[in-house]
Amino acid sequence: MRQIKLTWNVSHLTPYSVPVTLSGSLFAPDQAIATERPVDLLVCLHGGSCCGEYYHPSYLDPSYSFARFMTERGYLVLALDTLGMGNSSKPEPEKQLTLEMIAAASNFAARQAVGALQDGEWLQLPPHSKLRVSGLGHSMGGMLSVYQQGRFKSFERLIVAGWSNLPLELGDTDAASVQASLSDGGYIPTDRQTMRGFFHLSDVPEDLIARDDQHAGLTPVTLALAALTPGAVENEAGAIECPVLLLYGEVDVSPDPQREASFYPHASDRTVTLIGHAAHMHNMASSRLQVWQAMDTWLQAH
Numbered sequence: 001m002r003q004i005k006l007t008w009n010v011s012h013l014t015p016y017s018v019p020v021t022l023s024g025s026l027f028a029p030d031q032a033i034a035t036e037r038p039v040d041l042l043v044c045l046h047g048g049s050c051c052g053e054y055y056h057p058s059y060l061d062p063s064y065s066f067a068r069f070m071t072e073r074g075y076l077v078l079a080l081d082t083l084g085m086g087n088s089s090k091p092e093p094e095k096q097l098t099l100e101m102i103a104a105a106s107n108f109a110a111r112q113a114v115g116a117l118q119d120g121e122w123l124q125l126p127p128h129s130k131l132r133v134s135g136l137g138h139s140m141g142g143m144l145s146v147y148q149q150g151r152f153k154s155f156e157r158l159i160v161a162g163w164s165n166l167p168l169e170l171g172d173t174d175a176a177s178v179q180a181s182l183s184d185g186g187y188i189p190t191d192r193q194t195m196r197g198f199f200h201l202s203d204v205p206e207d208l209i210a211r212d213d214q215h216a217g218l219t220p221v222t223l224a225l226a227a228l229t230p231g232a233v234e235n236e237a238g239a240i241e242c243p244v245l246l247l248y249g250e251v252d253v254s255p256d257p258q259r260e261a262s263f264y265p266h267a268s269d270r271t272v273t274l275i276g277h278a279a280h281m282h283n284m285a286s287s288r289l290q291v292w293q294a295m296d297t298w299l300q301a302h
Helices: 064-071 099-118 140-152 175-183 208-216 223-228 234-239 255-262 288-301
Strands: 002-009 021-028 039-045 078-083 131-138 159-160 244-249 270-275
Touching: 002 078, 002 099, 002 159, 002 244, 021 064, 021 234, 021 255, 021 270, 039 140, 064 288, 099 140, 099 223, 131 140, 140 159, 140 208, 140 223, 159 208, 159 288, 234 244, 234 255, 244 288
Parallel strands: 039 078, 039 131, 131 159, 159 244, 244 270
Antiparallel strands: 002 021, 021 078
């Protein structure tokens, strides 16, 4: 698998007087990309306390790499660090960040990547190939992907994994209490210890969890508050017209996964998939291959 680290200047999309950049990585197959079907680019948005490494955790065994799994099947994977997280800029004051601004930055990066791929700037795609762009958002990234698609129509298909338009269920953690405890602004850590039973089932190795927790990052309060607000992106979900896959583990954020489809009344396809033996952090679950295979199968069918 090839990895290309990328940075985009998104200052023009923000009110900040200092340079603001968005980071990400493009993953591509080692072998030549097949010519018999469109080339699939999957733009991936991560959740709170994570970054783009959620899709390729280089500090874990390669079997935990979603990017590796998908590139072996011919996909291109663009894993972004959400503005304010990971290696992307964390501009101050944080409270000036908005969902609109963050989604606009991710949309800009995705469209710039499409243009560069079509121009052969990074990879040599098959001649006259069609580039098909899909979105994947996990957890808070699911919220952002819904917002981005509803406002900017970035994608031809959308996978929303571990995000709920219903009031969130966070295991033993009370969402309203978490929301009330947030500071007035800034970039904050996530208490992963209290989220342990919600993030992972008991069969996930403790040493793996510990290594992943060591790589946890900060989350903008703007996004944390939005994610804890019921209906935060309900209007955007209602504007989505492309096919949508809604995917959940057996322990996850939605109190009623089947009801989630009703928030996408105009989507051309609404598929709800439940994966057993997985908690909220799908890519760490013992059944992660089932999660990824379900995504691949759905993408190929749509």
